[in-house]
Amino acid sequence: MFSFEFMRNAFLASTIIAVVCGVIGVFVVSRNMPFLTHTLSEIGFAGASFGMFIGISPLNGMLLFTTISSVLVGKMSSGSVAERREDTISAVSALFIGLGVLFLALSNSSASYATNILFGSIVGISASEVHQMIWLSVIVLIVTLFIYRDLKFDSFDAVGARAQKIPSGILSLIFLVMLALSVSVAAQIVGALLIFILLTLPAASAKYFVHSVSKMIGLAIVFGLVGVWVGLTLGYYTNWPVSFFIAVIEVVIYFSSLIYNHFVEG
Amino acid sequence: MDDLILKVENLTVDFAEKHVLNDLSFDVQRGDFLSIVGQNGVGKTTLVRVILGQLKPTSGKVQFLPNRSQVKIGYVPQFRNIDTEYPLSVKDFVALAFSGFKLPWLSKKEHQRLNEVLKETNLNAISKEPLGRTSGGEKQRAYLAQALVVQPDLLILDESTASLDPEAKESLLNVVSDLNSKHGLTVIFVTHDIPLAKKFANKYLFLRPNNYEFGPISNLNVEEFWKGQADV
Numbered sequence: 001m002f003s004f005e006f007m008r009n010a011f012l013a014s015t016i017i018a019v020v021c022g023v024i025g026v027f028v029v030s031r032n033m034p035f036l037t038h039t040l041s042e043i044g045f046a047g048a049s050f051g052m053f054i055g056i057s058p059l060n061g062m063l064l065f066t067t068i069s070s071v072l073v074g075k076m077s078s079g080s081v082a083e084r085r086e087d088t089i090s091a092v093s094a095l096f097i098g099l100g101v102l103f104l105a106l107s108n109s110s111a112s113y114a115t116n117i118l119f120g121s122i123v124g125i126s127a128s129e130v131h132q133m134i135w136l137s138v139i140v141l142i143v144t145l146f147i148y149r150d151l152k153f154d155s156f157d158a159v160g161a162r163a164q165k166i167p168s169g170i171l172s173l174i175f176l177v178m179l180a181l182s183v184s185v186a187a188q189i190v191g192a193l194l195i196f197i198l199l200t201l202p203a204a205s206a207k208y209f210v211h212s213v214s215k216m217i218g219l220a221i222v223f224g225l226v227g228v229w230v231g232l233t234l235g236y237y238t239n240w241p242v243s244f245f246i247a248v249i250e251v252v253i254y255f256s257s258l259i260y261n262h263f264v265e266g
Numbered sequence: 267m268d269d270l271i272l273k274v275e276n277l278t279v280d281f282a283e284k285h286v287l288n289d290l291s292f293d294v295q296r297g298d299f300l301s302i303v304g305q306n307g308v309g310k311t312t313l314v315r316v317i318l319g320q321l322k323p324t325s326g327k328v329q330f331l332p333n334r335s336q337v338k339i340g341y342v343p344q345f346r347n348i349d350t351e352y353p354l355s356v357k358d359f360v361a362l363a364f365s366g367f368k369l370p371w372l373s374k375k376e377h378q379r380l381n382e383v384l385k386e387t388n389l390n391a392i393s394k395e396p397l398g399r400t401s402g403g404e405k406q407r408a409y410l411a412q413a414l415v416v417q418p419d420l421l422i423l424d425e426s427t428a429s430l431d432p433e434a435k436e437s438l439l440n441v442v443s444d445l446n447s448k449h450g451l452t453v454i455f456v457t458h459d460i461p462l463a464k465k466f467a468n469k470y471l472f473l474r475p476n477n478y479e480f481g482p483i484s485n486l487n488v489e490e491f492w493k494g495q496a497d498v
Contacts, residue, residue, distance in 0.1 A: 030353075148370040153362045156354055160412055163318060163341035166365055207353035211396050214370070216353065 001236050009125050010189075010242075013133055014228035017186045017198060020137045022221030023144055024182045025203030026213060027175060030155040034200045035086060036073065036176075039093040040183045041195035043069045046100030047184075048117045048192070053107040058117060059132060062187060066180035069096065074176045120191030120243045133185050140178050140185075147174060152213050189228065190243045198224055201250040205257040223253050269296045270331045271420055271452050272317070277326035279312055286312050289326070292471055292480040296419070297450040299443070301463035301483065304473035310456050313473070314424050317454070337420055340413030344425040348405060352398030356389055359397045360411045379415060387411040387441050403434030410438060414445070421445075422454045427462065435459070439466050460488050 001007050028037050044062040051061020069092055076088045144151065153161040154171050161168060179199075187195050202223035206216045231245035272294040279287040286309040294300050302310050315321040316328055318341060330337040354362075360383065364376050372380065384390050387407045392400060397408055406426055413421060421442065427435040443466050445451040457463055463470060463483065470486045472479040479485075 145370060146367065149365045149368055153365045157346065157359065157362050157412075159343055159346045160341075160362060160409075161365070162320070163339070163343070163413075164363060164365060164416070165319070207351075211353055211355035211394070212358040213354070 001233070005127070006125070007232070007236060009127055009130050010232055011229070013125050013130050014189050014232060015225065016130075016133055016137045017189050018202075018224030018228050019221050020140055020182050021186055021198040022202055022224050023141060023217050024179060025199045025220050025224075026206070026216045027151060027155045028179065028199050029203040029207065031175070033179070034196055036089050037179065037183065037199050038196045039073075039089045039096075040066050040070060040180055041187060041192045042093050042100070043096040044183050044187045044195070045117055045192035046096040046103065048187075049100045049103035049107065053103040057129075059129065059184060059188065062184040062192075063136075063181065065096065066184050067177055070176035070180040071173065074173050116191070117187075118191050118193045119241060120187070120189050120194065125188060129188065133188065136181050136185050140181050143174065143178055147171060151175060156213065190246055194243050194247055197247050197250050198227070201254045202227070205250075205254045208257040208261040223250070226253070270294070271296045271298075271337060273329045273331065274317075275327050275329070277313075277316065277328065278324045279309065279316060279321070280324045287316075287323075287473075288476070290473075290478055291326075292478075294420075294452060294454065294469075296452050297446070298469055299446050299453045299455065299467045300469045300471060301467035302454060302456045302471045302473065303458065303460060303463055303486070304478075308473045308475060310473060311424065314422060314454075314456060317422065338416060338418045340416065340418030340421045342406070342409045342413050342421070342423045342426040344428050346405075346409065348397055350398045352396065354397055355394050356397050356400065356404070356408050356411075357384065357393040359408055360384065360389070360415055363412045363415050379417070383411045383415045386445070387414070388437070401434075403430050403437060406430060406434070406438055407441070410441065418451070420452045420454065422456075424456045425458070426455075427457065427459065435462060442466070460486070464488070 002011075028034060043065050047062040047065025048058035049061070050065060051058045054061075073085075073089055073092055076092075150161070150166050151171055153164070154166050154168050158168070182199065183195055186198050190197055202220040203216065205223055206219035210216055210219055227246045227249040230249055231242050234240070234245045235242035270293055274293065275291050277287055277290040278285060290313070302313065304310055312321065316323050318339065319334075357380065361372060361376075361380055364372060364380075381390075384393050387410055389404070389407055389411055392404060397405060400408070406429075409426070410423075423442065427438055430438065439455075439462060442451075442453055442455075446453050453467075455463065455467060464486065467483045470479070470481065470483050472486065
């Protein structure tokens, strides 16, 4: 399996993605942002088709759209009640899915390309794309490390953080941009529609087993790695879509963690 | 007066052209245990928000001494969004307050301070339990520990005992009272519980719809307070 370059690239790329998603995912779950993450992935789809339309790489198109829209959503919903934030996200999501369909039609791309964007095409990743993913992931990890303590406080105890005058607004904005970068990177492997699998399920499962942020990040990375490595291997031998296996594995881990929580932790 | 920590002068806060606080003046000395009492809607939480800098007054001023940057405030609110699935352990929740742009892991000094505060607040035995699964009283002690871990000069308890049973109330305030008498921690305690205020505070600020009283706790008239509540 590893004698093929595309499989080596696929394993390297998916390992990076599992690490980034493990780190960012813990904050996505604690900040209650799975819906926004799902929306950003749809926006990523629009960005990728826009990239094809104007002749840049789909990853760069995704980065452009997800970053701009994350700042937009952050600004439009800052300081508002949760319902307003959800409504804003729905509106932005609707607009971008429409744009995605339009750009796809205008760029005369085949249906198979749309399928690749939506459901992932990990085995089609080139070495140069892996390099770009590594750089983006390093940026996400360094920025997160830099704001780690304040982000942790704001994400796990917003009331306490506000009393200690933690700069919540600017932290949220930085985090949204990091989330946008992670979505664009991770969409390469599981596709735009299934991105929230890696950004929410491993972290959501980890919180039932361990009780510190660093351990949650560690376990979320392990759950993510199990999903992508086993998914890739099964995909290679069966010729079925890798995204399907990753989705099933992560869902099984999540439901197992719920059962563990119900019966063991009581 | 050298030992003043907080001076409030002619403070007025208006909401929709209605005075919530009107021309309020009082001061807090280092080591004071001030209880703020008054019926619902009289402006207790508004006053706390102004002191915390979360709300701008319409007029008047709130002055910290020697200045705001040299006064560390610990704040314990009545409510927090901690449900039964909240994942962090008591210890990790308390440690969240070690914020700022530092290395992700705690220093040796921070570890020491964390253990010290867990001991002071009687949380050692449950420090590894998930906070979401602890009792109401234990949660409040964890909130208190988080406010204390950064060694505040001024501790504000905003109705922090309201949802607790009498035993848990006493237990929480005994910890605070100990720190107040042994280490000179200045405390502002917002409450409806007059017996509790009488037992632990040395001064009181009684807010009423149109006026206020400020003085030593021995002057607080319990009957007058309950009469005010009955009028509501």
